Amino acid sequence: MVVRESFNFSDLEQWLNERRVTEIECLVPDLTGVARGKILPREKFTEDRGMRLPEAIVAIGVTGEFPEEGPYYDVITPTDRDMHLRPDPATVRIVPWAVDPTAQVIHDCFDRHGQLVPYAPRSVLRRVCDLYAAEGWDPVVAPELEFYLIERSTDSNQPLRPPRGRSGRAETSRQVYSIDAVNEFDPLFEDIYAYCEQMELNVDTLIHEVGAGQMEINFLHNHPMQLADEVFFFKRTIREAALRHEMYATFMAKPMANEPGSAMHVHQSIVDRHTRRNIFSNDDGSPSKAFFWYIGGLQRYIPAAMALFAPYVNSYRRLARSTAAPINIQWGTDNRTVGIRSPVATPAARRIENRVIGADANPYVALAATLACGYLGLKHRIEPTPECKGDAYLGAYALPRSLGEALAALKAEGELHDVLGKDFITVYTEIKEIEHEEFMKVISPWEREHLLLHV
The missing domain is CATH 3.10.20.70 (Glutamine synthetase, N-terminal domain)
Structure with missing residues (x-):
């Protein structure tokens, strides 16, 4: 390597x-x-x-x-x-x-x-990493990226379907963590792993996720810029590999109506540049104040950053109670119903997982944004809410429900503008407004089905 x-x-x-x-x-x-x-x-x-x-x-x-x-x-x-x-x-x-x-x-x-x-995605992530460096910190991240394999289709008016595997059959039921379901696509994944090895991408484990044809690839932890580059390369790689096996790979947040959405969960921690110790843990192994302040920052600023984590109108279809995606910014230890999870780990590996980010997010922008939220939490010493020890889906929605709502929240949050750069926020929100306006020109089948003769 x-x-x-x-x-x-x-x-x-x-x-x-x-x-x-x-x-x-x-x-x-x-x-x-x-x-x-x-x-x-x-x-x-x-x-x-x-x-x-x-x-x-x-x-x-x-x-x-x-x-x-x-x-x-x-x-x-x-x-x-x-x-x-x-x-x-x-x-x-x-x-x-x-x-x-x-x-x-x-x-x-x-x-x-x-x-x-300043508005180039790589520049934005570099800007945030430089803020960490000025504090003597090195952020460390590890993304988990979900995606769907789907049958090739050239008609955008038709619903997407899972592809056929080696058996000649498409999945019709949930096959979460199934080894045999992954093996259905062995020839494809052999090519993907070979490509990743040739490209020196530090991919870790491959699993079958909840949805039919839904997979997840995990990356080994490293510096945010290197991981953003690797996710960028990986998306190109898997799309190309899938095409060579007569199927598509998609990172849409919600490609199929009756299947769960796809996320990019990001594990994050911070290492002191001088001592090389994880600042989220005290010397006695207990969670530090920095750990809680970082969570507090995520809770305070994630709602305003949602247009960066969920950048398209389709992104908000994923964030619902029935889709295995978070609906609020509660936090908890080893709790997958919350938006901010703390996995069980040794003190040296203590980390925080942002589960809000969609697979459709730009990796540079998403990593910059989640690090920006945590940075502001550390700088302002924001205390989190009490830990959620039950089912967070029983709580209220605490995230924007649409791209329009998310853009309004992002425009109003000046502190994120200061960290990510005002020029970037201006360009990004203007582009997203154009996309939203284009979407609003399209009349959906649901509207024709239920409104045409009933209102």
């Missing part, structure tokens, strides 16, 4: 030479987590060590639309200037499915004065 923390351009050139790479996919994650960029010949990449793209490329919504006017253009100029992209050598990975030897490298976005573009 390559030690990537200190990977520099000399190491990058050697890495490319050893693998006889002839092409480079120069990637930039946009607000949705889509890979934008260019494909360059190796010689061109080595010569320039970067490229340019219009600055709005990372500020596109899932529909590909831009605002026509408004605060968006207080941040992004109407003249559509260039960004200057610089490759991060530590992110270089092989493209396992390419015919010719091809590498992929994630780039950071800068303006012509050498300043990070």
Whole structure:
């Protein structure tokens, strides 16, 4: 395994030479987590060590639309200037499915004065990690990412269905943690693990989740930027692998009406940079004040950050009592009904799991947002509510119920703007407003079924 923390351009050139790479996919994650960029010949990449793209490329919504006017253009100029992209050598990975030897490298976005573009997702996460570093802290995260395998379909008007496995049959019942149900897709998962090994992605365990065709992959804990990069790469990888096996992989929060939604649960802790000790535990092994303040921060700010954790209209279909997803921000030890869970662990491994985040969230934005909530809790010493020791689903809803409500809450929470960056919040909320308006133009089958002749 390559030690990537200190990977520099000399190491990058050697890495490319050893693998006889002839092409480079120069990637930039946009607000949705889509890979934008260019494909360059190796010689061109080595010569320039970067490229340019219009600055709005990372500020596109899932529909590909831009605002026509408004605060968006207080941040992004109407003249559509260039960004200057610089490759991060530590992110270089092989493209396992390419015919010719091809590498992929994630780039950071800068303006012509050498300043990070503040609304680029990677810039936002870097900004939050820098705030932690200024306090002498190193945040550590470990995502658990759920997704569905579904039958290929080109008709968006038709409901999605689970794919057929080796037996030729599709799942029709819940197969949570079933080994045999995972083995139905052995050829696919053999390719996925092979791709992940070639790409040096630190994936851990694979399980079958509750839904029909629903799987979960766990990542080993590490620095937030490295894990966000790995989730970004993994989503590309599994979509490509699924296509090669005549199926789709989707990270929609709620792809099928009668099946549970998909989450990205994020385990998080903080290590003191000097002592390398977990600040969530006291010397005697008991939970520290920092542990409770971090929980308090999550409880205080998650409702306002929901548009970052649940970024689409579909995201809010997952957050309901009957979908195995949280509906509030209660916290508890080893309690999967709450939004904020503390798994049973040794003092050194004490951590907090944010269970609110959807699988459809941009990994850079989601990690930045959850760390921002915890950071504010630590800085303001926010005490949490009493621990929930029962069924949190019996409590009241405490999260926004729609994208519109979530956007209003995010716009009103100035402290999150200060941590994540005002320019980012402006661009993000303007793009999400456009997406919401596009959705509201669509009349659903439910409306035609129940309203057409009855109201």
